Amino acid sequence: MFQVDVVLTDLTMGLKLPYLVDVLVFNPPYVVTENDEISGTLQRAWAGGLDGRIVMDRLFSMLPELLSSKGCFYVVVIDENKPNDIISSLSKSKFSGETIAKRRVRGENLSVLKFQRQS
Numbered sequence: 001m002f003q004v005d006v007v008l009t010d011l012t013m014g015l016k017l018p019y020l021v022d023v024l025v026f027n028p029p030y031v032v033t034e035n036d037e038i039s040g041t042l043q044r045a046w047a048g049g050l051d052g053r054i055v056m057d058r059l060f061s062m063l064p065e066l067l068s069s070k071g072c073f074y075v076v077v078i079d080e081n082k083p084n085d086i087i088s089s090l091s092k093s094k095f096s097g098e099t100i101a102k103r104r105v106r107g108e109n110l111s112v113l114k115f116q117r118q119s
Contacts, residue, residue, distance in 0.1 A: 018066070020068055022071050023074075024066070028056045028076070032049075033047040034049075034050075056086070067117065070117075073115040074114050075113050076110060077110070079109040083099060096116055096117075096118045097113055098114055099112070099113055
């Protein structure tokens with residue numbers, strides 16, 4: 001049996017996990033919206049700002065100091081988030097990425113991207 005700890009926080013604020021995360025699964029607010037739509041409490045659940053990546057990009061910048069040497073990162077995106085640009089961007093931080101799943105749900109083309117440190 002696995003022990004799982006659940007933590008409510010703003011991304012990794014309040015967590016002291018340098019290079020300790022082995023698996024990170026992220027289902028961010030990814031819907032493309034105007035940046036000012038993010039200010040509402042309810043809208044924060046889905047409003048992702050321009051390109052739907054305002055929250056994603058914040059976490060992406062934290063990955064190099066968050067994931068362990070063998071850590072994996074999974075993120076749910078839609079086509080409008082520009083998955084290929086995400087993969088290319090994270091490759092500059094020495095992460096290899098690939099699309100591991102695709103599905104069309106309620107008019108959205110969802111993908112799951114997987115990232116690991118380049119060896």
